[in-house]
Amino acid sequence: MPPEYTIRPCTTDDVPAVGAVEADAFAGHDLYPNFVFRQAVDIQGDGFLVAEHVASGAVVGYVITTASQRDEDQWWIVSLGVMARHRRRGVGSHLTARAEAFGASKRAGGFLxxxxxxxxxxxxxxxxxxxxxxxxxxxxxxxxxxxxxxxxAAG
Ligand SMILES: CC(C)(COP(=O)(O)OP(=O)(O)OC[C@H]1O[C@@H](n2cnc3c(N)ncnc32)[C@H](O)[C@@H]1OP(=O)(O)O)[C@@H](O)C(=O)NCCC(=O)NCCS
Known part of the structure; x- marks a missing residue:
């Protein structure tokens, strides 16, 4: 990923910005409301990551991953979005890779x-x-x- 972006866990302060990413990335579709993102900060921990544009400090993408409660070996990539003007620079793939690395650290066997x-x-x-x-x-x-x-399949 280019050095102008960094990936870090989402905080409560990021929630409105993640909502803006959601509105940009999924325009015309049903959107997750901000309260879902707020809850996800508490529930998902480091499975909820944001990409930040370093120069501006703006949140430009997010990913949420979580273990299945039916089969803890299986993890889900629940949602992934990148703002249109920051696409095609590797942000989406690096967010996914970091989410997978988090799952792998918790012994994920695979992702769905x-x-x-x-x-x-x-x-x-x-x-x-x-x-x-x-x-x-x-x-x-x-x-x-x-x-x-x-x-x-992980690994
Ligand atoms: C899908 C999405 C997350 C990709 O984010 P991104 O930051 O642009 O992705 P990357 O730059 O990491 O792209 C990685 C690869 O994906 C493919 N890809 C991404 N965008 C593409 C495009 N517009 N056309 C063709 N291939 C594309 C390419 O293979 C690309 O590799 P390359 O640039 O070396 O050719 C982004 O387009 C998005 O937010 N879309 C709207 C929301 C959405 O559909 N989310 C997924 C729901 S399941």
Whole structure:
């Protein structure tokens, strides 16, 4: 990742800025409200990371990862977003790598995530990072809201 960005755990002070990243990255889609991010700071710990633009101090991306409570060997990349004007500089892939490293430190065996089948950019990113499709989840988020289930084996 270029030196103008740094990755660190999200703090309560970052929550409004993470909400702004969410609004930018997922414009036109259902958004996580800020109270969910506020709770995630307490619940996820170092599984909730932000990317900061060093020169301006602005939060420009975030990722949330967590262990599945059904199978603690499996971790989920719950959400990943980067502000449009900071994309294609490695921020998204480094946020994902840091989330995976956190999971690996807690003995994660693998990572799962879902993605909109039409989100070609995200699919390219995840393929680039070694994820592969293991299922198509029909109506996963509601009618006409299919998702692709992607997996990555740690280690
Ligand atoms: C998906 C997203 C997080 C990628 O963030 P990013 O910081 O731009 O990603 P990176 O710069 O690390 O890109 C890594 C690789 O992904 C692929 N990629 C990323 N953006 C791409 C694009 N617009 N077109 C083609 N490939 C792309 C490339 O292979 C890229 O490697 P390269 O630049 O060396 O070719 C960002 O586009 C985003 O926030 N999108 C909206 C929210 C979203 O879809 N989140 C994922 C939901 S599952």
């Amino acid at each position: 995530l879902t993605v909109d089948p039409g989100n070609i950019v995200a699919l390219r990113l995840y393929h680039h990072l070694g994820y592969s499709e293991i299922a198509r989840l029909s109506g996963h988020f509601g009618e006409d809201e299919d998702r692709l289930l992607l997996a990555y």
